[in-house]
Amino acid sequence: xxxxxxxxxxxxxxxxxxxxxxxxxxxxxxxxxxxxxxxxxxxxxxxxxxxxxxxxxxxxxxxxxxxxxxxxxxxxxxxxxxxxxxxxxxxxxxxxxxxxxxxxxxxxxxxxxxxxxxxxxxxxxxxxxxxxxxxxxxxxxxxxxxxxxxxxxxxxxxxxxxxxxxxxxxxxxxxxxxxxxxxxxxxxxxxxxxxxxxxxxxxxxxxxxxxxxxxxxxxxxxxxxxxxxxxxxxxxxxxxxxxxxxxxxxxxxxxxxxxxxxxxxxxxxxxxxxxxxxxxxxxxxxxxxxxxxxxxxxxxxxxxxxxxxxxxxxxxxxxxxxxxxxxxxxxx
Amino acid sequence: xxxxxxxxxxxxxxxxxxxxxxxxxxxxxxxxxxxxxxxxxxxxxxxxxxxxxxxxxxxxxxxxxxxxxxxxxxxxxxxxxxxxxxxxxxxxxxxxxxxxxxxxxxxxxxxxxxxxxxxxxxxxxxxxxxxxxxxxxxxxxxxxxxxxxxxxxxxxxxxxxxxx
Numbered sequence: 001x002x003x004x005x006x007x008x009x010x011x012x013x014x015x016x017x018x019x020x021x022x023x024x025x026x027x028x029x030x031x032x033x034x035x036x037x038x039x040x041x042x043x044x045x046x047x048x049x050x051x052x053x054x055x056x057x058x059x060x061x062x063x064x065x066x067x068x069x070x071x072x073x074x075x076x077x078x079x080x081x082x083x084x085x086x087x088x089x090x091x092x093x094x095x096x097x098x099x100x101x102x103x104x105x106x107x108x109x110x111x112x113x114x115x116x117x118x119x120x121x122x123x124x125x126x127x128x129x130x131x132x133x134x135x136x137x138x139x140x141x142x143x144x145x146x147x148x149x150x151x152x153x154x155x156x157x158x159x160x161x162x163x164x165x166x167x168x169x170x171x172x173x174x175x176x177x178x179x180x181x182x183x184x185x186x187x188x189x190x191x192x193x194x195x196x197x198x199x200x201x202x203x204x205x206x207x208x209x210x211x212x213x214x215x216x217x218x219x220x221x222x223x224x225x226x227x228x229x230x231x232x233x234x235x236x237x238x239x240x241x242x243x244x245x246x247x248x249x250x251x252x253x254x255x256x257x258x259x260x261x262x263x264x265x266x267x268x269x270x271x272x273x274x275x276x277x278x279x280x281x282x283x284x285x286x287x288x289x290x291x292x293x294x295x296x297x298x299x300x301x302x303x304x305x306x307x308x309x310x311x312x313x314x315x316x317x318x319x320x321x322x323x324x325x326x327x328x329x330x331x332x
Numbered sequence: 333x334x335x336x337x338x339x340x341x342x343x344x345x346x347x348x349x350x351x352x353x354x355x356x357x358x359x360x361x362x363x364x365x366x367x368x369x370x371x372x373x374x375x376x377x378x379x380x381x382x383x384x385x386x387x388x389x390x391x392x393x394x395x396x397x398x399x400x401x402x403x404x405x406x407x408x409x410x411x412x413x414x415x416x417x418x419x420x421x422x423x424x425x426x427x428x429x430x431x432x433x434x435x436x437x438x439x440x441x442x443x444x445x446x447x448x449x450x451x452x453x454x455x456x457x458x459x460x461x462x463x464x465x466x467x468x469x470x471x472x473x474x475x476x477x478x479x480x481x482x483x484x485x486x487x488x489x490x491x492x493x494x495x496x
Contacts, residue, residue, distance in 0.1 A: 053340040057395035067441035069398035076393035080336045
């Protein structure tokens with residue numbers, strides 16, 4: 001990834017006495033911290049803010065095609081959000097808060113806005129590449145929402161997305177949800193979404209495609225039985241993979257039998273909640289290492305649910321499995 | 333969506349903005365003086381402050397000097413304005429101008445709004461801002477271009493309140 005492609009992530013740089021910068025309001029945060037640290041005084045802060053705000057005149061002029069010098073407060077805030085999003089994109093792409101602050105102070109707002117647009121176009125390009133990778137690694141069968149996300153929603157987003165006047169907006173939100181929801185907005189959100197989705201898809205690709213297909217089919221059927229929408233497909237697979245590692249360390253399976261689930265529930269129930277968490281996390285460490293941090297975050301969210309389910313003998317509601325006599329990991 | 337406007341709209345920035353607008357208006361003195369109208373520093377400052385208030389009242393944002401400059405340039409040659417009434421006329425026109433912009437949801441461009449105001453000012457209103465604002469032509473212009481809200485109804489409501 002080049003430096004612009006990194007946009008949207010949170011590098012660990014610190015600025016002005018190690019104060020952390022708010023990356024969702026990068027330019028404003030830089031100004032705030034520069035003032036707090038005494039790097040600039042109140043008058044310079046006001047001057048910088050004035051410079052940024054005056055740039056809104058250029059945006060309004062461009063947006064109204066020169067027909068109006070004023071807009072409603074609502075529209076002004078919308079345009080201001082997009083304009084700041086662009087400027088932030090450029091400043092973050094510099095990957096150095098001090099350098100970013102100097103650029104903010106020394107360069108014209110037109111330059112900052114335009115360079116932000118260039119940075120965002122690179123992010124759009126990354127999204128195209130990520131979409132391609134996701135399609136290449138798509139889950140066998142998938143679900144309606146999953147397939148629509150890959151085949152329709154992302155394309156609809158890129159068609160409707162307006163870098164200049166709506167960079168901060170999400171004109172289309174993918175209907176399929178990843179296990180961890182991106183918290184940002186605009187195209188950066190889509191990039192994070194596609195990055196998360198790829199981590200999920202690649203995880204699933206580590207396992208036998210027939211087993212994955214069966215787990216997915218089970219989830220689809222269960223959703224139909226419960227008359228609910230099919231949720232995320234990777235999370236049940238992750239749960240099953242961990243339980244398989246608990247039962248059979250080192251054997252890469254995701255498909256459990258009903259007996260496997262009953263056995264797992266019985267064995268886990270021997271432990272206290274804290275011990276159970278340790279045992280489950282130990283099983284987790286035996287999963288494929290790629291995108292480990294992402295899977296760890298997801299699984300940490302899942303652990304308490306699994307512990308609760310074991311205690312209340314409802315583990316089977318969290319796992320996909322083959323009914324009795326239909327085979328499973330223990331039979332392989 | 334965060335309210336970024338609030339970050340930029342504080343007293344210090346508002347004062348700086350008004351000072352900037354007043355300074356820009358002072359530069360129109362040469363033109364207005366051709367028609368016997370002298371814009372003092374105080375006049376310009378008051379117009380700038382009135383403009384800010386009119387924008388706030390109409391829930392609008394205008395960065396830079398904006399329409400007020402065009403209004404002064406366009407109306408200083410009118411036979412109905414003079415040294416005594418020019419400042420008040422500009423202020424009244426600003427109110428009308430931002431009303432048009434807001435009520436029509438920006439469907440009317442600045443040029444169209446100013447052209448229309450000039451026409452009405454010179455004809456039906458005969459240089460009287462109140463007459464202009466209360467005229468049927470003003471309402472028709474807004475309702476014809478805008479979002480269907482009836483200015484006339486609102487005005488009638490006000491009139492009725494006054495009568496009561």
